[in-house]
Amino acid sequence: MIAVSRPRFPFGKTRWAALVPLALVLAAACAPQGVDLAANYAQSWPVYAGSPEHNAAFDLPAGAPANLDKGVRWSFAEDGALPLDGPPKDVNVLRDRGAPVKTTQFLGNSVGVTVYRGTVYVESDLGHLYALDAVTGKALWTATADNALMGNPVIADGVVLVGSGDTGFSFEQVMAYAQKKPVVRGLGFSAIYGFDAASGKQLWRFATLGEAMPSLACLDHVCFEGTGDGNIYALEAKTGKLIWKTEVGGFASMSSANVFGGLVYIGFTNPNYIYALDAASGKVVWKQTVDRIANTGMGDNSPAVDTAKGIVIQNSVVDGDPKTRTMDSAVVAMEAKTGTILWETKLGRGPAPPAYKAGVSMVHGGVVYIGSPNTSHFFALDEATGKILWSMAIPEAGPAGAGRGSAAFFHGTVWLAAGPNLFAIDPKDGKVLGTHKPGGRFGIVNPVIVGGTLYADNSWGWVQAVPLDDVYTGWRSRR
Amino acid sequence: MIAVSRPRFPFGKTRWAALVPLALVLAAACAPQGVDLAANYAQSWPVYAGSPEHNAAFDLPAGAPANLDKGVRWSFAEDGALPLDGPPKDVNVLRDRGAPVKTTQFLGNSVGVTVYRGTVYVESDLGHLYALDAVTGKALWTATADNALMGNPVIADGVVLVGSGDTGFSFEQVMAYAQKKPVVRGLGFSAIYGFDAASGKQLWRFATLGEAMPSLACLDHVCFEGTGDGNIYALEAKTGKLIWKTEVGGFASMSSANVFGGLVYIGFTNPNYIYALDAASGKVVWKQTVDRIANTGMGDNSPAVDTAKGIVIQNSVVDGDPKTRTMDSAVVAMEAKTGTILWETKLGRGPAPPAYKAGVSMVHGGVVYIGSPNTSHFFALDEATGKILWSMAIPEAGPAGAGRGSAAFFHGTVWLAAGPNLFAIDPKDGKVLGTHKPGGRFGIVNPVIVGGTLYADNSWGWVQAVPLDDVYTGWRSRR
Numbered sequence: 026m027i028a029v030s031r032p033r034f035p036f037g038k039t040r041w042a043a044l045v046p047l048a049l050v051l052a053a054a055c056a057p058q059g060v061d062l063a064a065n066y067a068q069s070w071p072v073y074a075g076s077p078e079h080n081a082a083f084d085l086p087a088g089a090p091a092n093l094d095k096g097v098r099w100s101f102a103e104d105g106a107l108p109l110d111g112p113p114k115d116v117n118v119l120r121d122r123g124a125p126v127k128t129t130q131f132l133g134n135s136v137g138v139t140v141y142r143g144t145v146y147v148e149s150d151l152g153h154l155y156a157l158d159a160v161t162g163k164a165l166w167t168a169t170a171d172n173a174l175m176g177n178p179v180i181a182d183g184v185v186l187v188g189s190g191d192t193g194f195s196f197e198q199v200m201a202y203a204q205k206k207p208v209v210r211g212l213g214f215s216a217i218y219g220f221d222a223a224s225g226k227q228l229w230r231f232a233t234l235g236e237a238m239p240s241l242a243c244l245d246h247v248c249f250e251g252t253g254d255g256n257i258y259a260l261e262a263k264t265g266k267l268i269w270k271t272e273v274g275g276f277a278s279m280s281s282a283n284v285f286g287g288l289v290y291i292g293f294t295n296p297n298y299i300y301a302l303d304a305a306s307g308k309v310v311w312k313q314t315v316d317r318i319a320n321t322g323m324g325d326n327s328p329a330v331d332t333a334k335g336i337v338i339q340n341s342v343v344d345g346d347p348k349t350r351t352m353d354s355a356v357v358a359m360e361a362k363t364g365t366i367l368w369e370t371k372l373g374r375g376p377a378p379p380a381y382k383a384g385v386s387m388v389h390g391g392v393v394y395i396g397s398p399n400t401s402h403f404f405a406l407d408e409a410t411g412k413i414l415w416s417m418a419i420p421e422a423g424p425a426g427a428g429r430g431s432a433a434f435f436h437g438t439v440w441l442a443a444g445p446n447l448f449a450i451d452p453k454d455g456k457v458l459g460t461h462k463p464g465g466r467f468g469i470v471n472p473v474i475v476g477g478t479l480y481a482d483n484s485w486g487w488v489q490a491v492p493l494d495d496v497y498t499g500w501r502s503r504r
Numbered sequence: 505m506i507a508v509s510r511p512r513f514p515f516g517k518t519r520w521a522a523l524v525p526l527a528l529v530l531a532a533a534c535a536p537q538g539v540d541l542a543a544n545y546a547q548s549w550p551v552y553a554g555s556p557e558h559n560a561a562f563d564l565p566a567g568a569p570a571n572l573d574k575g576v577r578w579s580f581a582e583d584g585a586l587p588l589d590g591p592p593k594d595v596n597v598l599r600d601r602g603a604p605v606k607t608t609q610f611l612g613n614s615v616g617v618t619v620y621r622g623t624v625y626v627e628s629d630l631g632h633l634y635a636l637d638a639v640t641g642k643a644l645w646t647a648t649a650d651n652a653l654m655g656n657p658v659i660a661d662g663v664v665l666v667g668s669g670d671t672g673f674s675f676e677q678v679m680a681y682a683q684k685k686p687v688v689r690g691l692g693f694s695a696i697y698g699f700d701a702a703s704g705k706q707l708w709r710f711a712t713l714g715e716a717m718p719s720l721a722c723l724d725h726v727c728f729e730g731t732g733d734g735n736i737y738a739l740e741a742k743t744g745k746l747i748w749k750t751e752v753g754g755f756a757s758m759s760s761a762n763v764f765g766g767l768v769y770i771g772f773t774n775p776n777y778i779y780a781l782d783a784a785s786g787k788v789v790w791k792q793t794v795d796r797i798a799n800t801g802m803g804d805n806s807p808a809v810d811t812a813k814g815i816v817i818q819n820s821v822v823d824g825d826p827k828t829r830t831m832d833s834a835v836v837a838m839e840a841k842t843g844t845i846l847w848e849t850k851l852g853r854g855p856a857p858p859a860y861k862a863g864v865s866m867v868h869g870g871v872v873y874i875g876s877p878n879t880s881h882f883f884a885l886d887e888a889t890g891k892i893l894w895s896m897a898i899p900e901a902g903p904a905g906a907g908r909g910s911a912a913f914f915h916g917t918v919w920l921a922a923g924p925n926l927f928a929i930d931p932k933d934g935k936v937l938g939t940h941k942p943g944g945r946f947g948i949v950n951p952v953i954v955g956g957t958l959y960a961d962n963s964w965g966w967v968q969a970v971p972l973d974d975v976y977t978g979w980r981s982r983r
Contacts, residue, residue, distance in 0.1 A: 114650075114693060115693060115695075115711040117711065118711040118712060118713050119711075119713065127692075127693065131650075131691075131692045131693055132693075171593075171610075191672065191691060191692075192672075192674060192675065192691065193670065193671075193672025193673060193674070193691040194672060194673045194674075194675065194677075194678050195671060195672070195673075195859070196671065196673070196689075196757075196773075196799065196800055197799065197858075198673075198678070199673050199677070199678050199681050199687075200681075200799070202678050202679075202681075202682055203681055203682040204826070208678075210675075212610075212670060212671065212672040212691060213606075213610045213670075214593060214594060214606065214610055214611075216594075232594040232596065232597045232598075233597060234597050234598065278675075294675075320675065320676065320679070321675055347683070379676075380674070
């Protein structure tokens with residue numbers, strides 16, 4: 026994958042010989058620029074957060090440019106971005122509890138970025154898909170959808186796939202729900218798009234009746250999406266051609282699909298189930314649920330898969346109490362092949378947060394890392410037993426709650442984006458090793474780490490590259 | 505208001521005398537260009553459709569340019585406009601019943617335009633407010649809001665006021681409704697905006713908790729708006745300063761306010777009432793309803809007021825039958841001062857149309873003109889008794905139904921925009937005198953007539969000026 030090109034000099038042939046020694050020196054100094062930069066980054070991004078485990082952390086290959094190891098630093102303001110040091114939009118009306126999550130859902134970025142072959146791909150609520158140079162932060166291209174883009178772009182066969190839609194119900198659907206009839210979610214136009222990863226050209230658009238908010242998941246040349254019309258679709262990445270469609274009922278919310286062992290995993294609401302479908306045929310192999318699910322529950326959480334152990338981790342808000350306006354969060358581990366529940370762990374009651382109410386899990390080294398915006402705590406669970414190893418209170422979580430996005434594990438350190446902060450956390454005991462406040466606030470955002478750089482977008486509409494050293498300088502010595 | 509300026513000629517003083525005869529000829533021919541064009545148009549636009557009666561028809565003043573009497577012709581494509589001869593968006597998924605109304609609500613223009621002092625002001629679903637030259641159709645400026653603009657711009661003190669918001673409910677609100685708790689409508693950011701009518705500069709923005717979809721109504725220097733958070737707001741036009749706020753509960757939908765006799769009239773849903781508030785204090789003077797209201801009922805219809813007779817006309821869908829998926833439409837006439845119902849007339853059962861389900865009334869010469877998308881019929885009712893004088897089946901209404909927008913009465917002719925057509929109708933018997941198909945399809949659009957030109961925007965995202973002669977050449981001889 027590494028293409029070496031010779032540096033070009035603006036000299037004529039006749040002077041070339043005399044300049045060879047200087048040219049060699051320059052060539053050596055400039056070598057990183059001459060190397061195919063893309064080779065230093067992830068070469069595939071098939072699912073949410075880049076891997077079934079949701080651990081978006083990537084070591085640099087040997088010989089990578091020094092600046093990538095040191096970490097690059099830039100900020101990119103999207104269309105409609107708010108001042109980084111200012112409040113969320115309309116805080117005077119929506120208040121401290123509601124304003125941050127409305128800004129997450131309708132202005133900036135809902136979930137984390139994709140960093141693939143030297144390009145950062147970002148979906149924004151205003152319907153834009155940005156492709157940014159990972160080193161400089163400069164926009165390479167911008168594409169636009171008809172409705173909000175709230176997912177993490179996935180890539181297959183050189184095509185960036187995104188789903189578009191919104192969380193709304195029409196009044197007709199509101200009345201239907203009250204009468205216990207099936208409902209479709211999604212107010213505006215909903216569609217799945219394929220854009221050329223290099224040029225941003227729209228290759229195809231697949232319209233759906235209900236919203237297509239979740240991120241897709243891809244296996245080989247086919248990508249999967251659950252939607253607000255109760256269906257799971259398998260589309261050919263290159264063409265958007267429908268391969269199969271399975272109706273499971275209910276609606277998808279923010280449960281991004283995952284793929285492992287020839288199965289597609291995806292959560293749905295109303296009824297609340299996580300489904301495992303045969304990727305080739307679309308046949309439902311198993312479905313699973315937990316008791317007393319609250320709100321959007323199973324359909325709003327992106328399952329993680331430990332591919333080494335064949336375990337699926339899913340989280341749901343449960344036990345909602347309308348009187349106290351509190352709820353709990355239930356993490357379950359299931360056998361990936363059968364859906365058999367291995368353990369269930371409650372993370373504790375707390376005030377029901379607005380909008381997205383759960384935390385996305387990340388699994389690494391036999392430990393499940395997961396937050397709960399109910400209590401604004403972050404947890405480490407033993408993957409084998411579900412036992413809570415430690416928990417930490419997330420500083421400055423605010424009344425909207427924090428702990429929604431999945432963490433990253435890199436160099437013996439857990440990296441978390443929660444509330445207004447980036448944290449470096451000791452995986453042994455949950456002690457905060459370092460903190461950095463880059464401005465704005467994080468929604469369901471997971472940090473993406475490549476070498477010495479942490480990439481994160483935020484609710485305020487910014488994409489940022491931050492050297493890990495800005496968060497915690499001690500990371501290099503940890504393993 | 506009429507400023508006469510001399511035509512300018514590119515000639516020096518010395519040659520002027522010799523050219524006087526030619527100059528006089530040219531001056532006569534060019535006179536219209538020299539006159540203040542704005543004086544030929546409405547000089548105020550305080551409420552939906554330009555007048556409390558909803559009759560947006562304006563004679564030209566004496567001496568108006570001949571081309572305005574003849575009628576101008578242009579088409580302006582808004583951002584995201586669909587081909588005029590093509591289908592609605594995503595008809596393959598949304599089908600013939602759903603696609604036209606989704607296109608009305610999320611792509612093009614929901615209601616009619618404002619034509620004020622030579623400028624056409626248009627709100628688009630994509631959040632843009634366009635100011636177009638009424639003679640040429642050229643864009644003078646474009647302003648943008650954070651969410652859809654689905655109303656008819658009103659103007660007070662040189663400020664264009666628009667409300668922004670969407671029809672959606674979050675799942676939390678869906679569940680609250682099922683538990684019979686109060687709900688707030690509006691998913692994304694909601695706000696009322698003031699833009700400078702001449703430059704398009706945003707002067708102020710007043711954020712609201714629930715959607716601000718309806719058109720405002722103005723009295724002197726103050727404008728009124730009902731919103732999805734159950735409030736009616738009075739704002740100073742020039743500054744957006746809150747004058748008063750009255751909580752009535754429920755939510756506004758597309759019921760644009762009206763003003764007469766010092767009272768503000770506005771419909772709300774859940775509970776369904778039309779309210780009359782004292783414009784100065786915000787105190788509720790009376791409220792009224794009808795039996796067995798269906799769907800968004802009172803809150804989705806813009807009341808008309810006959811200012812000569814002191815009568816308020818309001819329409820609601822009623823008697824919804826979930827089994828047959830049919831409903832009726834009930835028109836009521838109320839005493840403007842007291843809300844006392846003078847009569848109620850049902851327009852007939854038919855299939856419940858998708859989205860906006862009622863027709864907006866227009867009153868002229870003792871007759872109420874109103875459509876019903878349930879039956880896709882258009883009616884003339886005796887204003888004194890409510891008796892149906894005649895009805896006509898609207899041709900080419902399609903499965904989405906037609907008859908939503910109010911009609912205009914001009915030169916002894918009723919002008920209607922319904923389905924894909926513009927109609928000239930005989931007010932005596934409902935006979936169609938002329939038809940014109942300008943492309944696309946009309947939502948809740950009323951024709952605006954100025955001299956020989958009919959202005960209309962459509963669901964496909966186009967604004968068009970059409971000579972009345974294109975619809976019906978016989979109009980000039982009618983009175």
